[in-house]
Amino acid sequence: xxxxxxxxxxxxxxxxxxxxxxxxxxxxxxxxxxxxxxxxxxxxxxxxxxxxxxxxxxxxxxxxxxxxxxxxxxxxxxxxxxxxxxxxxxxxxxxxxxxxxxxxxxxxxxxxxxxxxxxxxxxxxxxxxxxxxxxxxxxxxxxxxxxxxxxxxxxxxxxxxxxxxxxxxxxxxxxxxxxxxxxxxxxxxxxxxxxxxxxxxxxx
Numbered sequence: 001x002x003x004x005x006x007x008x009x010x011x012x013x014x015x016x017x018x019x020x021x022x023x024x025x026x027x028x029x030x031x032x033x034x035x036x037x038x039x040x041x042x043x044x045x046x047x048x049x050x051x052x053x054x055x056x057x058x059x060x061x062x063x064x065x066x067x068x069x070x071x072x073x074x075x076x077x078x079x080x081x082x083x084x085x086x087x088x089x090x091x092x093x094x095x096x097x098x099x100x101x102x103x104x105x106x107x108x109x110x111x112x113x114x115x116x117x118x119x120x121x122x123x124x125x126x127x128x129x130x131x132x133x134x135x136x137x138x139x140x141x142x143x144x145x146x147x148x149x150x151x152x153x154x155x156x157x158x159x160x161x162x163x164x165x166x167x168x169x170x171x172x173x174x175x176x177x178x179x180x181x182x183x184x185x186x187x188x189x190x191x192x193x194x195x196x197x198x199x200x201x202x203x204x
Contacts (some may be wrong), residue, residue: 010046010066010068010071010077011046014040014044014046014066014077014081015040021078021081021082021184021187022181022184022187022188022190022191023078023082023116023117023181023184023187024078024081024082024085025191026176026177026187026190026191026194027082027085027086027088027089027176028085029191029194029195030089030175030176030194031085031088031089031092033176034089034092034093035092036088036089036091036092038085038088042063043062043063043064043088044063044064044066045063045064045065045066046066046068047065047066047067047068048067048068048069049065049067049069049070051150052070053067053070053150054066054067054070054071054076054080055067055071055080055081055083055084056084056151057084057087057088057091059087059091059096059098059099062088062091064081064084064085064088065084066080066081066084067080079116079117079118082115082116082117083112083113083116083118084112086108086111086112086115086116087108087112089175089176090107090108090111093175096108102148102152102154102158102159102162103162103165103166105148105151105152105162106144106148106159106162106163106165106166106170107166107169107170107173108170109143109144109147109148109163110140110141110144110163110166110167110170110171111170111171111173112144112147113139113140113143113144113147114136114140114170114171114174114180115174115177115180115181117181117182117183118139118140118143119136119139119140119143120182120183136180137171140171141163141164141167144163145159145160145163148162148163176194177190177194178190178193178194178197
């Protein structure tokens, strides 16, 4: 009964996020525009996960896993879906070697931490992390390293080296947002600009 309860809330919350969250809406549009339209039944799976993991992108089957036992509310769900959709977008638009090239993984983790809202001021205040110079960059770096260590059996030093090697170029790659969407208002503007850009190119 408890498993059914978690699964129902996972599915309903993920469906709601796809309808109303501007981060998710933009990424779904970008995936479709890139020829990788997302099917909610095929590309999302609600599952119980070990540890404190909230979600993941399984590149072998192009599927996003949502950890129904660890996602606590709608805002958390939206952030996880956004984070994993950024990985899915990278998988769609680039030849990412997820399994053997740690620098490729590091780049996508930097982008996901930077663009998903993981390092928003509100989330960092909630974690009691704030007040440092260039704090957003520090947060992105730290969370990218943590994400790599959660999915790869490598040392922290190797993960740090990979992140540092790709950080500048990947931190400054804001596609498909065109900017760092620090909050939902920025994400709405980014979505509007993406739609206008799409219309512009379709008329050329």
